[in-house]
Amino acid sequence: MTDNKAAVITGANRGIGLELARHYAREGWNVIGVCRQTSDELSGVAAKVIDNIDVTTDSGISKLKNELAGQTIDLLINNAGLLQDEKLGSIDFDSIRTQMEINAYAPLRVAEALVSQIPSGGLITPEESAKGLAARIEGLSLENTGSFWHSNGEELPW
Ligand SMILES: NC(=O)c1ccc[n+]([C@@H]2O[C@H](COP(=O)([O-])OP(=O)(O)OC[C@H]3O[C@@H](n4cnc5c(N)ncnc54)[C@H](OP(=O)(O)O)[C@@H]3O)[C@@H](O)[C@H]2O)c1
Structure with missing residues (x-):
């Protein structure tokens, strides 16, 4: 058991994020599920749900930071993501840009907003x-x- 340890998981309302939330809750973690819109499953498993968070937007990141003010974060899982299949020869660059925003920039935005609450150590x-x-x-x-x-x-x- 890892009582009192807090895990923040983005995209926690469904899919792999939800399963990670279930896993860490089973292991005794204090799971904080972050999502755009919660699900019954997430609400049933998380100690706290922070909804209405689009990780690609300034307002979403700002709300996330406010909601987590003062919270020590022992584990941050940047799970929210988007996969749209694009193939050379017919690439839709708007789709690539959207995927980069969610999969590459948003994890940095989240980490940047929360880094002061993540204990260092491990160096x-x-x-x-x-x-x-x-x-x-x-x-x-x-x-x-x-x-x-x-x-x-x-x-x-x-
Ligand atoms: N499934 C696989 O085999 C696989 C393999 C390798 C990597 N991954 C990666 O693992 C992660 C989860 O995969 P999954 O299969 O569980 O995907 P999924 O079922 O499509 O779920 C994606 C999650 O990300 C959230 N999300 C997407 N865009 C967001 C945004 N702009 N702001 C906030 N949340 C956003 C979704 O929220 P909504 O419900 O609001 O849309 C949902 O909770 C993704 O990053 C994916 O690329 C998956």
Whole structure:
């Protein structure tokens, strides 16, 4: 159990965000679900729901910051996202621009707004980092190459 730890999850009303909310609630986290419009499922699982947040807008980010004022954030999951299939030869650049706004810029906007509430820590020295990276490189084989690893040995989700 990780009582009192707060997880802020964007796009938490459905899909993977909702499942992440369920997962962390089961693990004892204080789940704060962020969404444009809540769902019964999210309202049933989250300790707090912050709705009416479009992560691409100044007003959405400002409201999010206000609603989370004073809240320590132990885990921030920038899950809100959009996938529209675009193929070379027929790319719709308005669609690409929209996807970049949601998938690339919005996570930075959210992180920028909330960074002062996310405890630092976890910083390690260059020596520790290099030692960990070397251990990961030496542990690679044909079976696990192409995967993503933290220097501390944790496999990173993809
Ligand atoms: N499903 C996969 O296999 C897969 C694979 C790799 C990565 N991902 C990524 O994982 C994330 C979640 O995937 P998913 O399958 O759960 O997607 P999903 O079912 O389409 O859900 C997307 C979530 O993002 C929210 N969202 C979209 N635009 C937003 C905006 N401008 N402001 C605030 N919220 C916004 C949606 O809110 P609304 O309900 O209001 O639309 C919804 O909650 C996405 O970033 C996706 O690209 C998914």
